[in-house]
Amino acid sequence: MTDTVLPDIDPSRVTTTITDGVADVRLSRPEKRNALDAGMFSAIVHTGEALRTAPGVRVVVLSGDGPDFCAGLDFGAFKAMRSGERMSASVALPPSDGPAQATGQRAAHAWAAVEVPVIAAVQGHALGGGLQIALGADIRLVHPDAVLSVLEIRWGLIPDMTGSQLLPELVGRDVAKELTLTGRRVSGTEAVALGLGTRVSDDPRAEALAMAAEIAGFNPHAVRAAKRLLDGAGRQDLRTGFAAEQTEIGALIGSPNQAEAVTARFEQRTPVFTDPV
Template sequence: MGEQRVRVTIEDAVADVRLARPDKRNALDQAMFAGLVETGERLKHEPSVRAVVLSGEGPDFCAGLDFTEFRAMAGRGPAPELGAPSGGGPARTRGQRAAYVWAELPVPVIAAVRGNALGGGLQVALGADIRIVAPDARLSVLEVKWGLIPDMTGTQLLPELVGRDVAKELTFTGRIVRGEEAVELGLATRTDPDPLAAALALAKEIAARSPHSIRAAKRLLDQAGRVDLATGFAAEQAEIRTLIGSPNQVEAVTAAFEKRAPVFRD
């Protein structure tokens, strides 16, 4: 059921993942949550995938939680306590998993955002490593409008990108941020009039590099600021010792000197 909401094609080592509910602006219902989690978990174990592009079909990335979910909330009491983390990661609920599974992928994930990325939709985009947005895209931490808080990892990931004070302003007000301002704030990486084409081009460029060095770089950069410097420096040296002299590293050097495109092994 869940995967009907998310479509995936893999070509030239790039997984093109699309939220596929355009008639509802790719709004998040239980089937969409399931589809995002299932797709992300499956891609974790696809060794031939070297980069992922995450986007939405139709004019929007994701307009947030489906209205029927809000109506259901109004008739329920307090939410049940969280269970144990699924898959051994820090994210506990299905909603958190739908956003954070993209951060857990071992390869770079690029979100291509056009139209609306609101509330939970924005939090899904925050799980990506890079966000390319249309200049007129509309991004918002919209939960306050519904008397809620961002609960899909946003309260923890947003301050890393924009700073604690800006994160508070965006969360307390729920104001709409256009694409160009999103870049200025650090909420997005860069703008492009065709974010999907730009994201696919970047993914293909990354996929042409040594997959082992890209994965090592992602592991290290994801640790930065989350571990002490001694731990980070030690991890850096452990990764470089693994890479030096490895088949893909030798191929990178050989191809550069021979002025040809490298052929890497996954």
């Protein structure tokens, strides 16, 4: 069963459908390589934040319509910058209590803040802000011929959509500096070798949907707990991390969904899980 969700989101910017627990989110401005304008920023933020509470969502797949993932800021935004305008600042958004406050930061961090795994399927161009949005996902499947770049320096800028903080964690501080200070473009194959991507795929979206369907078949409470624990790893001291691990496992053992996972496995059948509320 497929339901179109989030009807208040501009479908000329982002579309979302849910099938069997998998939210298929697509940036839908292919004629502009899914470039980021005010409408796109608004739609991305609202979509990500709405998915935090959308019922029945177990995994999210994030991709772009057409040949590209997202080519970064719309050219009109760069023209406006010459007179000091900041297009993203004009986007009307509700207040956020999360660590990301600026519009661009929220467009990227919205995916990290979703409680379920987010898989980005990257093909074509993922440049500047487009790359930073992909970095907000938990897993990135990248076409070997995709083109990725921390492009901001070539426009006289810096990555300001969470990239300055995420890049060193993913690729190491020295590689992050090299990519940021040169703005050079890397292929999907090199991106995976550097740590910008998880693995290469000749059909990233199809593989992302297949992976999402597999994850959606597991205990959704365990999947969310795993994301929480892994997101905290390296960002907190070991005592805190070890304690969190025991708290999570204590809540899982003997819970209805965990009991169902065990029972279904012994009975060699597909488990039927209850989604978190």
